[in-house]
Amino acid sequence: MSGGVEIPVRVSRVEQATATVKRFSLEAVSGEPLPLYSAGSHVVVTMAAPDRKIKNPYSLIDRAPDGSTYRIGVLRTRDSRGGSAFMHERVEVGTELSITMPVNLFPIVRTGRKHILVAGGIGVTPIYAMAEELRRQNLPFELHYAMRDAASGAFADELVARHGDKVRLYRDDAQEIIAVDRILWRQPLGTHLYVCGPEGMIDAILAGGREAGWPDENLHSERFMAHVSGEPFSVRLAKAGVTTEVRPDQSLLEAIEEAGVDAPYLCRGGACGQCETAVLEADGELMHHDHFLTEEEHASGKKIMTCVSRLKGRELVLDL
Known part of the structure; x- marks a missing residue:
């Protein structure tokens, strides 16, 4: 009923992707390969803080070809007192954590004729994995990635290097916006759209899709809400x-x-x-x-x- 089987993992690498995003590589403490998963999957990471256990969901960016490593991207949120602060301040190479088995609530629809991927901010993490899977399977896609500025665009250079002109970047500081109507215009019948990012962005993209006449079953989104503090x-x-x-x-x-x-x-x-x-x-x-x-x-x-x-x-x- 709860999160199910947990896998003890050890941090094998920590990379500073941007000033506020770190990428963590995780390997099984046992040395065994980690379970296979499909793009869009996440794991719940358990962190042993001094006063409590913290459990946060993180999308899987990718998996080493030999199955030895998962990678996750973690945004340090402002005034965080929970998982993101712990991951950024306390977790280093050698730190042991535990993760659940991967779960996919945001899967690629394999029968889609084309796939439109839209990311905002740290919402790029599941989108990164989707682009990789679509590339490996030689399926048509395009990726639209909105960020505050060039310095805050986690993994943007990697995406462009790996996928070339399939990737379009949009910077708030350059007044560049994702024009939903243009993205959706003249896409082949059977195209699917996937969006992950800030709540307002997700709502706007989905609303644009519906206004363009796209059926709900072709519009996909993932939202992870942090718990909201309040009175005891x-x-x-x-x-x-x-x-x-x-x-x-x-x-x-x-x-x-x-x-x-x-x-x-x-x-x-x-x-x-x-x-x-x-x-x-x-x-x-x-x-x-x-x-x-x-x-x-x-x-x-x-x-x-x-x-x-x-x-x-x-x-x-x-x-x-």
Whole structure:
């Protein structure tokens, strides 16, 4: 029900991709090859901080040909007190972590006649893997990558070097924007679009696709929401008979795990629905931050995604 089997890994290389992005190479502590995965997959990385365990999802950029190494890209987020700060400040060559088996919630549709890849910022990590897989399979694609400026475009030079004129870069400081209507114009029937990046960008790209008449099944996106801090509150887990406190800088899911209760999760980013939990009582307002439940489900007050959502109030009672 929870994240499943975890694989002990060791950091074999750390690269400074930009001022705020590091790339980490991970190898199995056992020396065995790491599992195969498809482009768009992510793993949940467990970090042993001094006061708690931190679990964050990271997209897999690529895998060594011999299967010995995974690579992930980690953005140092502003004022981070969680995983990104730990990865940037504490993790070095030789550090041991653990990862889940790869999970793919953002797969390439193999039957697509062409593939349009759109990335913004650190959203380039799954897109990088997709471009590599499409190149290996000799499938038609183009890649559009938006960044704040040249210095912040993680892996941009690598993408251009590997894929040439299939890659188009857009810089905010040069007033360059991705014109969705132009990208989608006259694409062959059966083309699929994939976008990962800031929430506003994803919404704009998908809206442009719908306005251009593209069916929803041809529009794909991945969003990973960091948990949002808030006021502390109490959570009572009815089945387990446990009551615990959720700290301001802690997610509801983290508090449940810290209390020793095994709770379901998969993406830990509010996207997959695996951590959906029934709400039995709520003394306060549910603060929903997921992208899985419908507006009606949010309004009902009967469900919550424990990885990103929380309570603004005194006590929450869950069916766990």
